[in-house]
Amino acid sequence: MNAVVARLVVQRLGIMLISLLIVAFAVFFATEMLPGDVAQILLGQSATPQAVAALRTAMHLDQPAILRFVYWLGGLVSGDLGRSYANNMDVAALISGRLTNSLQLAGVTTLFSVPIALCLGITAAMFRGSLYDRIVSIVTVSVISIPEFMVATVAVLVFAVYLRWLPALSIADQVHGIGELLRIYAMPVITLSFVVSAQMIRMTRAAVIDTLNTPYVEMALLKGASRRRMVLSHALPNALGPIANAVALSLSYLLGGVIIVETIFNYPGVAKLMVDAVSTRDLPLIQSCAMIFCVCYLLLILIADVIAIISNPRLRNR
Amino acid sequence: MSSTVSSARGLGLRINIVGAIGAAIILFWVAVAILAPLIAPYPVGKIVAFDYFQPMSSSFWMGTDYLGRDMLSRIMMGARYTVGISLAGVTLACFLGVTLGMIAAVVGGWFDLILSRFLDAFNSIPSLLFGLVIVAGVGSSLTVLIVTLALIYAPGSYRFARALAVNVNAMDFVTVARVRGEGIVYMVREEIFPNIIGPVLADFGLRFVFIVLLLSGLSFLGLGVQPPQADWGALVRENLDGLSYGAPAVVFPSLAIASLTISVNMLIDNLPYRIRDRGE
Numbered sequence: 001m002n003a004v005v006a007r008l009v010v011q012r013l014g015i016m017l018i019s020l021l022i023v024a025f026a027v028f029f030a031t032e033m034l035p036g037d038v039a040q041i042l043l044g045q046s047a048t049p050q051a052v053a054a055l056r057t058a059m060h061l062d063q064p065a066i067l068r069f070v071y072w073l074g075g076l077v078s079g080d081l082g083r084s085y086a087n088n089m090d091v092a093a094l095i096s097g098r099l100t101n102s103l104q105l106a107g108v109t110t111l112f113s114v115p116i117a118l119c120l121g122i123t124a125a126m127f128r129g130s131l132y133d134r135i136v137s138i139v140t141v142s143v144i145s146i147p148e149f150m151v152a153t154v155a156v157l158v159f160a161v162y163l164r165w166l167p168a169l170s171i172a173d174q175v176h177g178i179g180e181l182l183r184i185y186a187m188p189v190i191t192l193s194f195v196v197s198a199q200m201i202r203m204t205r206a207a208v209i210d211t212l213n214t215p216y217v218e219m220a221l222l223k224g225a226s227r228r229r230m231v232l233s234h235a236l237p238n239a240l241g242p243i244a245n246a247v248a249l250s251l252s253y254l255l256g257g258v259i260i261v262e263t264i265f266n267y268p269g270v271a272k273l274m275v276d277a278v279s280t281r282d283l284p285l286i287q288s289c290a291m292i293f294c295v296c297y298l299l300l301i302l303i304a305d306v307i308a309i310i311s312n313p314r315l316r317n318r
Numbered sequence: 319m320s321s322t323v324s325s326a327r328g329l330g331l332r333i334n335i336v337g338a339i340g341a342a343i344i345l346f347w348v349a350v351a352i353l354a355p356l357i358a359p360y361p362v363g364k365i366v367a368f369d370y371f372q373p374m375s376s377s378f379w380m381g382t383d384y385l386g387r388d389m390l391s392r393i394m395m396g397a398r399y400t401v402g403i404s405l406a407g408v409t410l411a412c413f414l415g416v417t418l419g420m421i422a423a424v425v426g427g428w429f430d431l432i433l434s435r436f437l438d439a440f441n442s443i444p445s446l447l448f449g450l451v452i453v454a455g456v457g458s459s460l461t462v463l464i465v466t467l468a469l470i471y472a473p474g475s476y477r478f479a480r481a482l483a484v485n486v487n488a489m490d491f492v493t494v495a496r497v498r499g500e501g502i503v504y505m506v507r508e509e510i511f512p513n514i515i516g517p518v519l520a521d522f523g524l525r526f527v528f529i530v531l532l533l534s535g536l537s538f539l540g541l542g543v544q545p546p547q548a549d550w551g552a553l554v555r556e557n558l559d560g561l562s563y564g565a566p567a568v569v570f571p572s573l574a575i576a577s578l579t580i581s582v583n584m585l586i587d588n589l590p591y592r593i594r595d596r597g598e
Binding site: 160275 | 435579
């Protein structure tokens with residue numbers, strides 16, 4: 001049986017790698033379609049034709065796009081992300097520090113949002129159709145259907161403007177002491193948690209309700225089990241797989257949220273770096289950031305898939 | 319089954335109150351988008367007040383923005399960009415996705431397999447990121463925005479339509495038509511499409527919400543609609559400095575987006591059961 005699982009996981013991994021290749025292709029060609037000569041732009045108007053030609057050769061610009069794609073891909077795999085156009089630094093060096101910041105933000109958000117979302121989702125399913133369930137549903141649908149920056153805006157209005165607990169949009173790069181650290185994280189984490197939790201609550205609720213509709217739960221109902229017993233000891237163990245799947249899937253919404261949140265709160269992470277790179281048209285930096293995001297996203301989806309396979313034996317013998 | 323379109327319209331009248339409110343708000347914004355230049359109280363780009371970030375007042379119902387322009391007029395014009403671009407984008411996305419999806423279901427075989435795998439991979443790029451990359455590469459203009467939004471959401475629409483069409487494709491009347499020797503165009507247009515139009519319309523609405531959110535997100539990052547024009551996302555961005563004072567110039571464009579997206583959701587969730595649930 002473990003061999004079957006391993007084979008399925010390897011298969012998913014293969015699909016992920018193919019997806020990643022297509023993504024790399026799309027990212028590379030979307031950014032290479034730029035009109036204008038990169039070498040000319042880099043060296044400026046006063047460059048001699050010889051210097052431009054030399055740089056073109058050095059950057060492989062005189063070769064066909066498909067070859068450059070292969071060079072670029074090779075570089076990515078071996079950890080050479082290229083040099084930034086804007087400040088001529090190694091992209092890898094630029095990104096590494098920022099990546100830790102972003103991962104910290106994502107980690108703290110996960111720590112906060114997962115327990116809260118699971119509690120709300122499971123209790124909402126437990127009291128399906130009650131006023132509580134309806135309020136939770138309405139709030140989650142609303143949060144999902146408004147843009148992330150609006151959640152951030154509302155958070156700022158509530159916590160900074162009216163309650164005056166936290167600073168509005170001023171976030172320093174330097175941190176002194178634990179209090180300041182908490183204050184810096186608070187706003188982005190609150191915003192992101194809202195965005196991610198909303199998805200997670202909805203999916204958790206749906207997963208538990210799915211198992212509530214099964215014959216064995218009906219049996220529990222018929223034999224007179226209390227609602228609590230019915231949900232917690234009959235439905236929940238069977239819903240754990242779908243719930244874990246839902247958690248991993250909703251965490252992939254972190255990515256979209258992170259781009260907006262890092263921008264609005266001026267948080268020094270990869271997403272902010274990428275948005276800045278877009279405004280300076282710093283292609284190697286954009287390409288690398290985009291690939292990092294896609295890898296994270298595909299990894300989360302892969303984890304969700306694997307959890308689904310492990311938790312549901314019926315998915316194994318397809 | 320062939321009268322689905324007319325019966326859908328007949329059912330559409332029996333909609334409950336929440337759905338009706340949603341529909342009314344959507345119609346309101348569409349009307350505002352069409353009539354914007356006629357009903358805006360002040361010229362859109364004109365600086366009409368001496369003070370920036372003014373609060374709400376009788377002469378400026380929604381306050382003024384960071385340059386002292388009338389917010390109400392700007393939101394009315396913003397409706398044009400937000401609703402217009404999103405509608406164009408979602409129409410293009412659904413047209414591409416649904417057409418390809420139906421063709422893939424009818425043709426089947428290698429064509430279906432390769433197209434599905436390719437579009438699935440495409441689907442696995444986070445949408446906002448994809449938008450960022452394209453706008454970074456090609457630059458931002460209305461056409462680029464519409465095509466980008468359409469490209470991002472076409473794979474999802476393809477997947478949805480294909481799943482529906484595969485079910486219809488297995489039915490007897492389709493087999494009969496195939497035996498009769500009908501071509502792909504006829505099959506798609508006369509046999510498949512009329513039978514999936516209800517769920518496809520519901521999907522159209524949901525995708526519209528995603529596109530409005532993505533467009534607002536891009537504009538918020540300064541990569542969507544470019545100044546001096548501004549859609550609602552761009553309006554929020556422009557006036558973000560007013561956030562610390564709780565200026566209405568930040569709040570109202572956000573509310574406008576929320577009212578549009580939430581009302582589309584309300585409408586779709588309360589569509590008659592027969593239209594909505596055949597997709598699942």
